[in-house]
Amino acid sequence: MRQAGRYLPEYRVIRARHDFLTMVRTPELASQVTLQPVDRLGVDAAIIFSDILVIPMALGMTLSVEEGVGPVLHRPLRSERDIGRLRPFDPEGELSYLLDAIRMTRAALGGRVPLIGFAGAPWTLAGYMVEGAGTREWRAIKRLIAEAPATAHRLLDLLTEAVGRTLVAQAAAGVQVLQIFDSWAGALAPRDFDRFALPYLARAARSVRATGLPVIVFAPGADWALESIAKETGADVVSIGWHTRPAEARSRLASFDVACQGNFDPAWLYSDPDVIRERVREMIAEFGVQGYIANLGHGVLKDTPVEHVQEFVSAVQGWKSSGSERSERSEKSEAGLT
Amino acid sequence: MRQAGRYLPEYRVIRARHDFLTMVRTPELASQVTLQPVDRLGVDAAIIFSDILVIPMALGMTLSVEEGVGPVLHRPLRSERDIGRLRPFDPEGELSYLLDAIRMTRAALGGRVPLIGFAGAPWTLAGYMVEGAGTREWRAIKRLIAEAPATAHRLLDLLTEAVGRTLVAQAAAGVQVLQIFDSWAGALAPRDFDRFALPYLARAARSVRATGLPVIVFAPGADWALESIAKETGADVVSIGWHTRPAEARSRLASFDVACQGNFDPAWLYSDPDVIRERVREMIAEFGVQGYIANLGHGVLKDTPVEHVQEFVSAVQGWKSSGSERSERSEKSEAGLT
Numbered sequence: 001m002r003q004a005g006r007y008l009p010e011y012r013v014i015r016a017r018h019d020f021l022t023m024v025r026t027p028e029l030a031s032q033v034t035l036q037p038v039d040r041l042g043v044d045a046a047i048i049f050s051d052i053l054v055i056p057m058a059l060g061m062t063l064s065v066e067e068g069v070g071p072v073l074h075r076p077l078r079s080e081r082d083i084g085r086l087r088p089f090d091p092e093g094e095l096s097y098l099l100d101a102i103r104m105t106r107a108a109l110g111g112r113v114p115l116i117g118f119a120g121a122p123w124t125l126a127g128y129m130v131e132g133a134g135t136r137e138w139r140a141i142k143r144l145i146a147e148a149p150a151t152a153h154r155l156l157d158l159l160t161e162a163v164g165r166t167l168v169a170q171a172a173a174g175v176q177v178l179q180i181f182d183s184w185a186g187a188l189a190p191r192d193f194d195r196f197a198l199p200y201l202a203r204a205a206r207s208v209r210a211t212g213l214p215v216i217v218f219a220p221g222a223d224w225a226l227e228s229i230a231k232e233t234g235a236d237v238v239s240i241g242w243h244t245r246p247a248e249a250r251s252r253l254a255s256f257d258v259a260c261q262g263n264f265d266p267a268w269l270y271s272d273p274d275v276i277r278e279r280v281r282e283m284i285a286e287f288g289v290q291g292y293i294a295n296l297g298h299g300v301l302k303d304t305p306v307e308h309v310q311e312f313v314s315a316v317q318g319w320k321s322s323g324s325e326r327s328e329r330s331e332k333s334e335a336g337l338t
Numbered sequence: 339m340r341q342a343g344r345y346l347p348e349y350r351v352i353r354a355r356h357d358f359l360t361m362v363r364t365p366e367l368a369s370q371v372t373l374q375p376v377d378r379l380g381v382d383a384a385i386i387f388s389d390i391l392v393i394p395m396a397l398g399m400t401l402s403v404e405e406g407v408g409p410v411l412h413r414p415l416r417s418e419r420d421i422g423r424l425r426p427f428d429p430e431g432e433l434s435y436l437l438d439a440i441r442m443t444r445a446a447l448g449g450r451v452p453l454i455g456f457a458g459a460p461w462t463l464a465g466y467m468v469e470g471a472g473t474r475e476w477r478a479i480k481r482l483i484a485e486a487p488a489t490a491h492r493l494l495d496l497l498t499e500a501v502g503r504t505l506v507a508q509a510a511a512g513v514q515v516l517q518i519f520d521s522w523a524g525a526l527a528p529r530d531f532d533r534f535a536l537p538y539l540a541r542a543a544r545s546v547r548a549t550g551l552p553v554i555v556f557a558p559g560a561d562w563a564l565e566s567i568a569k570e571t572g573a574d575v576v577s578i579g580w581h582t583r584p585a586e587a588r589s590r591l592a593s594f595d596v597a598c599q600g601n602f603d604p605a606w607l608y609s610d611p612d613v614i615r616e617r618v619r620e621m622i623a624e625f626g627v628q629g630y631i632a633n634l635g636h637g638v639l640k641d642t643p644v645e646h647v648q649e650f651v652s653a654v655q656g657w658k659s660s661g662s663e664r665s666e667r668s669e670k671s672e673a674g675l676t
Contacts, residue, residue, distance in 0.1 A: 134474070139639055142605035146613075189580045189603040189635075223562075224581060242527045243562060265527040267480035275484075297527075301477055 003037040004049050006302035007309060010036050020065045024051050027100035034105045038113055040306070041313045045114050045177070048105060048170075050098055052120030052181055055162050056129050058094035060087035069133070076132030076140065080151045089162045091169040098166075099173040106174040117175030119166045121182035121219070122159035122200035126152065128184075138187040145196055152196060160200045164207035171211035178208055179216040179239075186221015193222055202232035209234070216261060220298060223249070230256040237261050242297030246286035260287055263297035269308040270301075276308060280315035294319075341375040342387050344640035345647060348374050358403045362389050368439035369446060376451055378644070379651045383452050383515070386443060386508075388436055390458030390519055393500050394467050396432035398425035407471070414470030414478065418489045427500045429507040436504075437511040444512040455513030457504045459520035459557070460497035460542060461535035464490065466522075476525040483534055490534060498538045502545035509549035516546055517554040517577075524559015531560055540570040547572070554599060558636065561587070568594040575599050580635030584624035598625055601635035607646045608639075614646060618653035632657075 004011050011033060014023065023029045030049040038046050053071055057063050062074040077083055092099070105115055120128075130141040145152045167178045182201050185193060197219070205215050218239030219229055230238050230253055240249040240262035249260055268279055284294055294316040300309060342349050349371060352361065361367045371387040391409055395401050400412040415421055430437065443453055458466075468479040483490045505516045520539050523531060535557070543553050556577030557567055568576050568591055578587040578600035587598055606617055622632055632654040638647060 136472070136474075137605075137639060139605070139641060142603075143608045143641070146605060146608035186581070189606075190583050192603070221581075243524070243559075245528050265480075265530070267475075267477070267484060268527075270481045270484035301475060303477060303481070 003041075003043060003047050003300070004033045005300055007300050007304045007306055008036055008040060009306065010040065020051075021063065023049065024054065025097045027097055027104050030097070030101035031104040031108060034101070034115075035108055038109070041310055042317070043113070043313055044317075045116055046105065046109060047116040047118065047179070048098070048102055048175065050101070050118070052118070052124065052183065053128060054095055054098055055089075055120065055125055055159070055166060058087075058091065058166075059089060059129075059162065060085070061129060071128070072133045073128055074132070077129050077155065078140065078144070080148070080154070083151065083155050083158070086158070089158075089165065091162075091166050095166060095169065099169055102170055102173040102175055114176040115174065116177040116179055116216075117167065117170030117173075118179040118181060119163045119170075119204075121180050121185075121197070121217075122156045122163055122204060123188070123197035124182050124184040125159050125163070126155050126196075127187060129155070138184070142187070142192075145192060149195075156196065156200045160203050160207070163204040167204070167208045168211055171208065171213050175213070177214050177216065178211070179218065180205055180235075182217070182219040182222070184221075185219035185225075188222070190224065193225060194228070197222070198225065198228060198232055201229070202234070205233040205235055218261075226252050227256070230258045237293060239263070239295070240297065242266075246283055250287060259291035259293065261293040261295050264295070264312065266296050266298050266301050266304070269296075269304045269312060271308070273308065273311040276311045277315045280312060281319065284316070284319050289319075341379075341381060341385050341638070342371045343638055345638050345642045345644055346374050346378060347644065348378065358389075359401065361387065362392065363435045365435055365438035365442050368435070369442040372439070372443045372453075373446055376447070379648055380655070381451070381651055382655075383454055384443065384447060385454040385456065385517070386436070386440055386513065388439070388456070390456070390462065390521065391466060392433055392436060393427075393457065393463055393497070393504060396425075396429065396504075397427060397467075397500065398423070399467060409466070410471045411466055412470070415467050415493065416478065416482070418486070418492070421489065421493050421496070424496070427496075427503065429500075429504050433504060433507065437507055440508055440511040440513055452514040453512065454515040454517055454554075455505065455508030455511075456517040456519060457501045457508075457542075459518050459523075459535070459555075460494045460501055460538035461526070462520050462522040463497045463501070464493050464534075465525060467493070476522070480525070480530075483530060487533075494534065494538045498541050498545070501542040505542070505546045506549055509546065509551050513551070515552050515554065516549070517556065518543055518573075520555070520557040520560070522559075523557035523563075526560070528562065531563060532566070535560070536563065536566060536570055539567070540572070543571040543573055556599075564590050565594070568596045575631060577601070577633070578635065580604075584621055588625060597629035597631065599631040599633050602633065602650065604634050604636050604639050604642070607634075607642045607650060609646070611646065611649045614649045615653045618650060619657065622654070622657050627657075 006012055033049040034046050037043050053063050056073055063071060065071045127141045130144055185197055188197055205217055214236040216237040216239060217233050217235040220241040223241045223244040237259040240260055242263050242265040264283055344350055368387040372384050375381050376384050391401050394411055401409060403409045465479045468482055523535055526535055543555055552574040554575040554577060555571050555573040558579040561579045561582040575597040578598055580601050580603040602621055
C-alpha cells in the first residue's frame with residue numbers, strides 16, 4: 001500500500017540492486033524511492049517508503065520478504081510467553097532508519113508537497129505477529145482471540161503504545177500527515193472488530209492528536225463500520241475501500257466532521273485511458289470536491305502500465321466540475337496514491 | 339465450503355488413503371463422506387461432497403489440488419483463443435461421477451434429511467479459470483474484464499449455461515435443494531459486480547426455477563449487494579456472510595420474499611462451548627426463527643474441535659425462544675453447515 005513500487009521502471013532499477021528490506025532500512029534508498037512518484041507523476045503528496053512491519057521488527061521479530069511469498073515474520077507469537085519475549089519498544093533507536101528517511105525526504109522535497117507518515121494499526125500488526133504471514137482464514141489470530149482473549153488484549157495494548165509512539169516520532173521527524181492502516185480489519189466479524197480492532201485503532205489515532213497533524217484512517221474490508229470508525233477514532237479523514245460506492249460513503253458519514261479519501265479500484269487502471277478518465281470524473285462527482293482526497297482504494301498493482309497511473313493523476317488534477325463547484329476545486333483537489 | 343472435512347476424524351481416515359480429487363470423482367467415496375456429518379453431528383441437511391471446480395474440469399481444464407497450495411487449474415485462460423479450446427459441456431457425460439454420487443447418497447440417506455446440490459457461480463468459475471489459482475489481488479481476471487470485456491462476457495455466458503445445466507442435472511439425479519456459491523464476489527467493486535457477476539448469477543439462478551427446487555445463493559464479500567442479489571436472482575434463500583450483523587441483513591431484505599441463511603463466524607467455533615451456545619442464541623434471536631436456516635457464514639475451519647461443531651448443532655436444535663416464537667420454532671428450525 002504505497003505510491004512507489006514495481007509499476008515504476010525507476011523503482012525496478014533500484015529494486016534490482018537491493019532487496020526490499022534493505023530499501024526500507026536504508027534512508028537514502030527509502031527517500032529516493034519516496035520521491036519517484038512525485039517526480040514522475042506529479043502527485044500532490046508523498047508517502048514515506050516503508051512497511052507496516054517495521055514495528056514488529058523493532059519489537060525484536062525477524063522479518064523476511066520472499067519473492068512470491070510476501071512478508072514472513074519468523075517465530076510467530078502464539079502465547080503469553082512469546083509476547084513476554086518482545087523487546088521494549090524504542091522508536092528513536094530501532095526505527096532511526098525510518099526517521100532519518102523522513103528527515104532526508106523532507107529536505108529533498110523542499111516544500112514541494114507534504115509528506116505522509118504511516119503505521120499499521122494494532123489489530124493488523126497483532127494479526128501478522130501471530131500468523132507469521134499472510135493468510136486467508138486468519139486461523140491463528142482468531143484462535144487466539146477465542147481461546148485466550150486476555151493474551152490478545154495484552155498484545156494489542158502493547159502495540160497501541162508502539163503505534164502511537166512511532167507516529168509521534170515520525171511527526172517529530174517531519175511528516176505532515178499521519179495515516180493508520182488497519183489492513184486486516186476485514187478478518188473480523190462486527191462483534192470482534194468492535195472488541196479487538198476498533199478500540200485500539202481509536203486509541204492509537206487519538207494518542208497522536210497532540211501532534212496537531214491530520215490523521216487518516218483506513219480499515220479496508222470493514223467499510224460496514226465507517227460510521228463507528230469516524231466516531232471512535234476522531235480521524236480527520238476516513239479512507240474508503242473500493243467496495244463502497246462513494247455516494248453511500250458520503251451519506252453514511254454525513255453527520256461526522258470527516259473528509260473522505262479513496263476509492264478508485266486499482267484494477268481500473270488496467271483500462272484504456274479514456275475509461276480511466278471517465279471513472280475518475282464519476283468518482284469525484286460522486287464524492288464531491290469538498291473534504292475529499294482523490295485516491296485509489298488500495299495500492300497500485302505491480303503490472304499496471306505507468307502511463308495509466310499518470311492518466312489517473314492527470315484526470316484528478318485536470319478535473320473540472322460542470323458547474324458551481326469549479327472554484328472550490330482549485331483550492332481543494334489533491335491527488336494521492338496510497 | 340462444505341460440511342465434511344478435515345475437522346472430522348472419519349474424514350481424515352478416508353483422506354489419508356485417497357487424494358481430494360479421487361474422493362470427489364469416486365461416487366462411493368463422495369457419498370460416504372457426504373453422510374459423515376449427518377451421522378456424526380445430526381445436521382438437518384446433507385450437502386453433496388464435491389467441488390465448484392468440477393465444471394472447469396468438465397470443460398477440459400486440468401485441476402490439481404496440492405497440499406498447502408490449494409486447487410490449481412493448469413493452463414489458465416487468458417484469451418479468446420484459450421476459451422475457444424474449451425470442450426463442449428456435457429454434464430451427464432463429464433459429471434456422471436457427481437450425478438452417481440447424488441443417486442447413491444439419496445439412497446443411503448433414505449429420506450432422513452434433504453440433500454443439497456451446488457455449483458460455483460459463473461463469475462467465480464471464470465475467475466478461477468483465468469487466474470488458475472487462488473489469489474489476493476485477482477490481477478488476471480480483473481485485467482481481462484478491463485482490457486477485453488467482450489471476451490470475459492463470452493466466458494461468463496458459456497459458464498452460465500454450464501452452471502444451469504449442472505444444477506438441473508443434479509436436480510434430476512435427486513438433490514432437493516440447489517445452492518450457488520459466488521465465492522469470489524468480493525473481488526469486484528460494485529460497478530463491476532453489477533456487470534460481471536450479478537447478471538450471470540441471476541441468470542443461473544433463474545434458469546433452474548423449472549426444477550421447482552428451492553435455490554440458495556451465497557456471494558460472500560458482497561453483502562453490500564444483498565438487496566440486488568435478492569431482487570435479481572429471485573432466490574428463495576440468501577446466505578449472509580459473517581461480516582454482516584443479522585439484524586441488518588433482515589432489515590435490508592425485509593421487502594423481499596426471501597429467507598436468510600447463516601452467518602456464524604466459523605472461527606467462533608474455537609471458543610468454549612458455553613460461548614458457542616450463547617452466540618448461537620444471539621444469532622437466532624437476531625435473525626428470528628421464521629424463514630431462517632441457522633448455519634455458519636463460511637466453511638468449517640480444519641482445526642476446529644469436532645465437539646465444538648457438535649455444540650453448534652445442538653445449540654441450534656435445542657434453541658428455545660424466550661416467548662411467543664416457541665411454537666414456530668419447532669416447525670422451522672434447521673441446522674446446516676456449509
